[in-house]
Structures are given as C-alpha cells and as structure tokens.
Amino acid sequence: MNHLGKxxxxxxxxxxxxxxxxxxxxxxxxxxxxxxxxHQIHYDEYSxxxxxxxAANPGVRIELRLISKSHDKLLAAFLSGVGAPDLAEVExxxxxxxxxxxxEEIGFVDVxxxxxxDGFRDEFVQARLAxxxxxxxxxxxxxxxxxxVLLYRHDAYEEARIEPESIVTWDDFVRETRPLARDGDxxxxxxxxxxxxxxHKPGHFWLLLxxxxxxxxxxxxxxxxDNEIAxxxxxxxxxxxxxxxxxxxxxxxxxxxxxxxxEGVVLGVLAPDWYIGAVRRFVPELAGKWRAMPLPAWRExxxxxxxxxxxxxxxxxxxxxxxLAWEFVKYxxxxxxxxxxxxxKTYIIPPIRSAWSxxxxxxxxxxxxxxFLGKNLTELAPDIPGFYxxxxxAEANDLLRxxxxxxxxxxxxPTEALSNLAExxxxxxxxxxxxxxxxxxxxxxPQIETSETE
Amino acid sequence: MKPxxxxxxxxxxxxxxxxxxxxxxxxxxxxLSTYSVxxxxxxxxxxxxxxxxxxxxxxxWTALWNTAYFALGSLLLQLPVALxxxxxxxxxxxxxxxxxxxxxxxxxxxxxxxxxxIFYLLYDRRYGLVNKVLGFEIPWLQDPDLVMPALVLAGVxxxxxxxMVYFLAGLQSIRRELYEAAxxxxxxxxxxxxxxxxxxxxxxxxxxxxxxxxxxxxxxDLPYVLTEGxxxxxxxxxxxxxxxxxxxxxxxxxxxxxxxALAVIIGVISIIQVRFFGVFREN
Numbered sequence: 206m207n208h209l210g211k212x213x214x215x216x217x218x219x220x221x222x223x224x225x226x227x228x229x230x231x232x233x234x235x236x237x238x239x240x241x242x243x244h245q246i247h248y249d250e251y252s253x254x255x256x257x258x259x260a261a262n263p264g265v266r267i268e269l270r271l272i273s274k275s276h277d278k279l280l281a282a283f284l285s286g287v288g289a290p291d292l293a294e295v296e297x298x299x300x301x302x303x304x305x306x307x308x309e310e311i312g313f314v315d316v317x318x319x320x321x322x323d324g325f326r327d328e329f330v331q332a333r334l335a336x337x338x339x340x341x342x343x344x345x346x347x348x349x350x351x352x353x354v355l356l357y358r359h360d361a362y363e364e365a366r367i368e369p370e371s372i373v374t375w376d377d378f379v380r381e382t383r384p385l386a387r388d389g390d391x392x393x394x395x396x397x398x399x400x401x402x403x404x405h406k407p408g409h410f411w412l413l414l415x416x417x418x419x420x421x422x423x424x425x426x427x428x429x430x431d432n433e434i435a436x437x438x439x440x441x442x443x444x445x446x447x448x449x450x451x452x453x454x455x456x457x458x459x460x461x462x463x464x465x466x467x468e469g470v471v472l473g474v475l476a477p478d479w480y481i482g483a484v485r486r487f488v489p490e491l492a493g494k495w496r497a498m499p500l501p502a503w504r505e506x507x508x509x510x511x512x513x514x515x516x517x518x519x520x521x522x523x524x525x526x527x528x529l530a531w532e533f534v535k536y537x538x539x540x541x542x543x544x545x546x547x548x549x550k551t552y553i554i555p556p557i558r559s560a561w562s563x564x565x566x567x568x569x570x571x572x573x574x575x576x577f578l579g580k581n582l583t584e585l586a587p588d589i590p591g592f593y594x595x596x597x598x599a600e601a602n603d604l605l606r607x608x609x610x611x612x613x614x615x616x617x618x619p620t621e622a623l624s625n626l627a628e629x630x631x632x633x634x635x636x637x638x639x640x641x642x643x644x645x646x647x648x649x650x651p652q653i654e655t656s657e658t659e
Numbered sequence: 660m661k662p663x664x665x666x667x668x669x670x671x672x673x674x675x676x677x678x679x680x681x682x683x684x685x686x687x688x689x690x691l692s693t694y695s696v697x698x699x700x701x702x703x704x705x706x707x708x709x710x711x712x713x714x715x716x717x718x719x720w721t722a723l724w725n726t727a728y729f730a731l732g733s734l735l736l737q738l739p740v741a742l743x744x745x746x747x748x749x750x751x752x753x754x755x756x757x758x759x760x761x762x763x764x765x766x767x768x769x770x771x772x773x774x775x776x777i778f779y780l781l782y783d784r785r786y787g788l789v790n791k792v793l794g795f796e797i798p799w800l801q802d803p804d805l806v807m808p809a810l811v812l813a814g815v816x817x818x819x820x821x822x823m824v825y826f827l828a829g830l831q832s833i834r835r836e837l838y839e840a841a842x843x844x845x846x847x848x849x850x851x852x853x854x855x856x857x858x859x860x861x862x863x864x865x866x867x868x869x870x871x872x873x874x875x876x877x878x879x880d881l882p883y884v885l886t887e888g889x890x891x892x893x894x895x896x897x898x899x900x901x902x903x904x905x906x907x908x909x910x911x912x913x914x915x916x917x918x919x920a921l922a923v924i925i926g927v928i929s930i931i932q933v934r935f936f937g938v939f940r941e942n
Contacts, residue, residue: 213668277906284700284911305909306698405801405890455801461783470785596698599907610891 235526238533239268239290243275246551247294254543258536265529283312291524292533294348297336297515301598304339313344313519314527325539332591333556337517339594345517346538347556352585353412353511356476356484359496359574361385369498375441378501379449385472386451395450400473401462402446404454404613407605408513409475414438415590416511417503422595431627439612439619446613454613463487477513478582482552485572492572499585510585554582601630692915709916721892722900725807729896730875732811738867740819745826763820771880778813779885800886803893810882810894822867829863865936869929876925897921
C-alpha cells in the first residue's frame with residue numbers, strides 16, 4: 206500500500222459506511238405512505254387534500270408522486286417484488302395486465318373484506334367495482350363513474366330547427382341531424398359534422414358497444430366480440446362515418462379536434478364527464494353554445510348512457526402498513542367534501558351515490574347554458590354498463606384497435622374484422638393457456654352485475 | 660495490498676455494477692427467451708417455440724419492415740442533409756455560423772416525446788402547418804403509405820443537426836494541404852469534394868452511418884407517441900412490438916426473443932458496415 210498511501214483504506218471505510226445505509230435503510234416507514242398517481246389533475250387534487258389528512262393523523266406522512274409511465278413502473282415493481290409504492294392509481298385500459306397469472310401473483314391487496322367490514326359496498330355504483338374485480342374479489346376502489354352524454358351545439362340545432370327531445374334513438378339521431386351535414390362549398394365532403402367518431406382508435410366504438418349491451422368477453426370468459434350486437438354496432442358506426450357521413454373520422458381527442466370544434470366543423474361529441482372538463486378548458490369561447498343530452502338509445506326505452514375511461518386506487522401488497530393505506534384510500538375516495546371538490550375542479554362524477562346529494566351536483570352550469578349538468582350526469586350514472594375483466598384483456602384490446610381501423614376504413618367488412626379479431630383472441634387463449642391453476646384455464650367468475658337497476 | 664492488485668480494486672465497482680445490471684440481465688434474457696411467461700412469475704419452459712412463433716408472426720415482419728424502412732430512409736435522407744449542413748456551416752464567410760450551428764443542433768436537446776407532440780400538430784390534416792404551407796390536406800398520419808415517410812422526416816429534423824456536428828468536426832480535421840494540392844492540380848469544387856473531402860471524411864461517415872443505423876433500429880418514442888404504431892400497424896417498430904409484448908401483454912419470454920432478434924439484426928448489419936467501411940483495417 207506504499208505508493209497508494211491511504212487511498213484504499215479510505216475507500217474501504219467509505220464503502221463499509223455507505224453499504225448498510227443504502228441496503229438497510231434504517232428509517233421507519235410504517236407511518237409513511239408512498240402514493241403514485243399518473244395524471245396531473247389527480248396530483249393537484251390530492252396535493253390540496255393531503256395536509257388535512259396529515260394534520261388529522263400526527264406522525265403520518267404521504268409522499269405523493271406524479272409518475273410518468275407509472276403503470277410500467279408499477280408492473281416492474283410487482284415483477285421484481287420490490288419498489289412498489291404503498292398506494293397506486295391505475296387507469297382502466299391498463300388494469301388487465303395486472304391481473305394475469307394466478308391469484309397469488311396479483312400485486313394489489315384484496316380489499317373485499319375491508320369493504321364488507323366498513324359496510325360501504327352498496328354505496329358504490331356496482332358496475333364500477335367490476336373492472337377491478339376478479340373471481341368475485343375486489344382489488345381496488347373506483348375513482349369515478351364516467352357516464353357519457355352527447356354534447357351538441359345548441360345554436361346549430363336551433364338554426365336547423367332540430368328539437369333535441371325528438372332524438373331518442375340512434376335512428377332518430379341519423380334522421381334529425383342529416384341537414385347539419387351538408388356540403389355547402391362543393392368540395393365533396395360535409396362542411397360540418399353532427400358527430401365525431403374516430404376511424405383509427407377504438408374508444409368511441411367501445412363505448413357505443415357497451416351501451417348496446419355488448420363487450421369483449423362474457424361472464425364466463427368467452428369471446429363475444431363477433432356476436433350480433435358487436436357486428437351491428439360496428440356496422441352502424443361505419444355507416445355514420447362512410448355512408449351517412451354524419452361523423453368526422455379524422456380526430457379522436459387530439460388538440461386538432463378542439464380546433465375543429467372552435468371552427469364549427471364538429472357539432473357534437475360523445476362526452477364522458479372528464480371530457481366535458483377538457484372541452485370546457487380547451488374551447489372556452491363556446492361557452493353557452495353547448496348543451497348535453499343523454500345518448501340516443503339503441504332501441505326505445507333502453508340505456509341512454511355508456512362509460513368511457515376510469516381509474517382505481519389500490520393498496521399494493523408491498524405496503525408496510527396496509528391499514529393506514531386503507532384509511533387514506535377512504536379519505537381520498539370516500540370523503541363527501543373531497544368528492545364535491547373533485548367535481549368542482551374536474552367535473553368528474555364520483556361512484557358513491559350518497560355524495561351526489563351535495564349541492565354542488567345541483568348547480569346550473571353556465572358553460573352549458575345553465576343546464577344542470579351534475580344532476581343530469583348523476584341521474585345517468587347508475588345505468589352505466591359494466592364489463593368483465595379478463596386476463597387476455599390487453600391483447601384483445603390491442604386487436605380491437607386494428608379491427609375498428611380496418612372496418613372504418615373499408616379494408617374489411619365489420620363482420621370480417623370482428624370475426625378475425627375474435628378468432629385471434631380465441632387462438633391466443635388456446636395457444637397460451639399458461640394462466641392456469643392446476644392445469645385448468647382460469648376464468649374470471651361472474652362478477653358484480655354489469656349494470657345497476659334502481 | 661500489493662500494488663499490482665490496486666487497479667483491480669479500483670475497477671471492481673464498475674465491474675460489479677456492470678455485471679449485476681448488464682451481464683446478468685443479458686444472460687438471463689437468453690434464458691427467458693426459452694420460456695413462456697404469463698403473469699407475474701408463471702414461467703413454462705418452451706425451448707425454441709418463441710423463435711418459431713416469432714418467425715411465423717406476420718406482425719413481427721411488419722415491424723421489421725417498418726424499422727428497416729425508417730433506418731434506410733434516415734440513412735439516405737438524413738446523412739446527406741447532415742453533411743450538406745456541415746459543408747455550409749464550415750464556410751468561414753457565412754455570418755452567424757455559430758447561431759445556425761446551435762439552431763440545427765438544438766432539436767437533439769429536446770425529448771423525443773415532446774418532438775412527437777410537436778409533429779403531431781404539424782402533421783395534422785386540417786390544421787397542421789405542413790399542410791397549410793403545402794396547400795393540400797395530406798393525411799400524413801392517417802394514410803398507411805404516408806406514415807413512415809412522415810416519421811422519417813421527423814427523424815431527419817431531430818437527428819440531422821446532431822450528425823452535422825460530427826461532420827463539422829471531421830471537416831475541420833482535414834488537412835489544408837490536401838485542398839491546396841487539389842487546387843494546384845486544377846480540381847474544381849465538385850472534384851475536390853469527391854476526391855478529397857469524402858475520402859478524408861470516411862472514418863466519420865462510417866461512425867455516423869453505423870451509429871445512425873443502430874439508433875434507427877431502436878426507434879421507439881417517436882412512433883409510440885406520434886402514431887401509436889398506427890394506422891393499423893403501419894408504423895409499428897421492433898421496439899414498440901417488444902414493448903407491447905413485454906409490458907402490455909406481460910409475455911416477457913416472447914419479448915426477450917424479440918429483443919434478441921433485434922440484437923442479432925443490429926449486430927449483423929453493424930458487422931457488414933464495419934467490413935464495408937474497413938473500420939478496423941490498418942491504415
């Protein structure tokens with residue numbers, strides 16, 4: 206060690222000191238909750254609410270983190286067995302991938318018994334518990350209901366003498382709104398469109414399919430995306446886009462779609478509650494010109510709404526103090542004042558019916574010409590359709606995108622596109638039956654009923 | 660401690676970290692590629708089944724074609740642009756050279772996601788700046804035949820300035836005597852460019868071509884945000900395809916197979932390029 210002096214000794218000592226600090230973090234984290242969220246709006250909402258929770262629970266600290274690609278990181282933490290937060294929010298389109306494999310491999314805490322013990326299971330819109338439930342067990346609480354309405358340009362309807370009340374079914378919608386889609390400048394396409402439906406992404410089709418009573422999987426795990434309901438829904442979807450040309454095909458929810466609204470090219474959108482907030486934010490100049498009406502029904506007397514999107518909160522099984530985490534879940538997701546505050550900021554309807562009696566849900570909305578949006582949405586909320594979680598959800602959803610694109614762009618007929626999709630999903634289920642318990646394919650059991658009836 | 664062991668002692672942290680975070684995952688991914696992984700920890704040994712499945716998967720070939728298209732498109736378009744910019748900006752008489760250099764280089768400082776968002780707006784069919792300038796409503800991102808050219812152009816904007824810097828450095832290192840000799844021999848501008856500049860830039864061109872090809876084959880963020888692989892699967896790239904199977908479908912075994920297929924393809928292409936340019940040839 207002569208010519209090196211004391212360097213190796215110093216390095217050795219530093220290593221010995223640093224190693225235990227890094228590997229064995231001595232701090233007691235049982236009173237600290239790490240909470241991952243993926244959306245800025247949620248982050249802002251909880252940031253404002255957390256100090257009150259910490260004040261009411263001395264010594265408790267909530268580390269709220271806005272994480273980009275949080276679902277990927279959460280998945281990696283579950284796969285490796287370390288690094289997951291105590292609490293996490295998960296978006297509905299990503300939730301399927303967390304429910305692959307056996308029940309023991311699910312990274313979230315089963316909260317079914319906690320919900321029963323606390324006695325608030327019936328307070329939820331039951332269809333909103335289904336997306337986070339498997340084999341009758343619940344793994345998360347819903348953040349929202351996301352009922353869908355038809356947002357339409359009141360001034361354009363008045364100008365064309367269209368009575369919104371006369372639109373009860375989708376056939377009525379086609380008949381009544383045809384005059385809006387005229388080609389005034391002779392460029393071969395309508396100058397204005399009564400509706401916006403994406404020809405490239407499946408979101409709009411999916412919500413219409415759910416409204417019509419369809420879905421991807423049935424309660425026994427069987428593939429139903431090629432049944433009569435799905436085919437007829439996609440045929441109608443393509444008809445609106447291509448034959449009737451009542452729907453503009455080139456947008457989904459991109460910034461350009463808001464420009465098209467401003468220009469008066471788009472006169473109607475299928476709008477869940479959160480999207481109404483986005484329209485309000487990005488198209489403030491149309492205040493007073495929009496109105497909301499229930500979705501036209503597929504058949505008279507049937508469901509007038511659907512659902513689009515959603516988020517759950519879950520306690521992960523790496524949480525050091527699940528009881529404390531559960532207390533925070535109840536505070537963030539079930540406190541009436543918090544839910545009212547959420548509506549004020551985001552226009553998102555909470556999935557807890559008792560919260561709807563808060564006066565905030567009965568206030569007139571100037572952006573919609575004084576309509577009682579909260580009241581209308583909460584009246585529709587109990588009737589939203591549900592759907593069944595399935596281990597093959599992620600793969601099927603990806604294939605759905607391709608099928609809608611092919612049908613909407615005339616590459617295949619709706620029947621061919623959906624048959625092809627269904628065949629691929631069935632083949633996948635047959636070829637990769639590794640999701641087994643004791644050799645048998647594990648299927649989700651019938652869950653909570655798909656929609657509520659009051 | 661004996662002095663001859665001292666280097667190993669100081670190098671140990673690097674090798675330890677390299678071993679744990681690079682070598683081990685690399686070898687484990689080979690093992691993983693022989694398994695069908697469903698769920699968090701459910702693994703079944705399947706031997707070469709993943710490779711058989713990959714070769715029979717039409718989407719794999721679509722993704723490979725799209726990636727190769729982007730790589731070749733980038734090579735054929737981006738490198739001449741980068742070299743052209745470097746030649747222009749190496750002209751001492753050009754005013755504001757440094758400002759131009761910084762401007763052309765700056766796109767590489769911006770995150771790929773942000774660039775994708777900007778190009779999403781630029782390429783919009785009705786309201787995008789590109790179509791406003793051209794005076795047509797070209798469906799850049801909706802037409803399966805146009806989406807890859809649109810991605811190549813976005814890639815050129817992002818990387819041409821970066822590669823320009825390499826060419827600038829290369830141009831500055833060419834000995835003046837060579838140009839003077841060419842001038843004495845009566846060579847014109849074009850002849851000087853072909854017979855002096857290009858041969859002298861050969862090592863730089865080799866470096867830029869090889870690194871650009873490797874980077875192009877790893878393309879992910881731009882199409883992931885800009886097109887999500889669509890319309891249909893018209894802009895699905897190899898890494899997107901890998902990501903989809905690894906992180907959306909949680910089929911890590913198949914994803915590892917895709918990863919190794921990509922590594923082999925990049926390796927083969929790089930070896931061909933190294934031999935073509937004679938990178939390790941003496942003199």
